[in-house]
C-alpha cells in the first residue's frame with residue numbers, strides 16, 4: 146500500500162472560515178475525509194502546522210519513509226529558504242500544491258522557494274489541487 150502525506154502550512158487550519166472567496170467554504174477535515182474514501186487503497190496521512198520549524202521537522206521525518214508528499218507550505222512558500230532546503234534534502238518526491246492560482250495574485254506570491262526542488266506543482270484548482278497531486282502519485 147502506498148503511503149502519502151499531505152503537509153499543510155500556516156493558516157490552512159482556518160480553511161472554511163478564511164477568505165472563502167479565495168479558498169472556498171469547505172473545511173480541510175471534511176475534504177480530507179472525501180480524499181480518504183476516494184483513495185482507500187492509499188495510506189493517506191495529514192499534518193498541519195503554523196510553525197515553520199515543525200513543517201521542516203515533518204518533511205525530514207516523512208522524507209525518507211513515505212512514497213510521496215503533497216505540500217502546501219502556504220505563505221512560507223514565498224519566504225522560507227529552510228523549507229525549500231528541506232524539500233531538496235529529502236528522498237521522497239514532493240508535489241507542491243496551492244488552492245489559489247498564486248500567479249494571478251500579488252507579485253510576492255509568484256516566488257516559490259519550493260518549486261525548483263518539487264517533482265511538480267499544481268495550483269489554482271481549489272481543493273481539487275490536492276486530489277490532482279495524489280492522483281499524480283498513483284498513476
Ligand code: DQA
Nearest residue numbers: 217219220243244245247254
Ligand atoms: C496558498 C497561497 C499562498 O500565497 C497563501 O499564503 C496561502 C495559501 C494557496 O493554497 O493558495 O496561505 O498556498
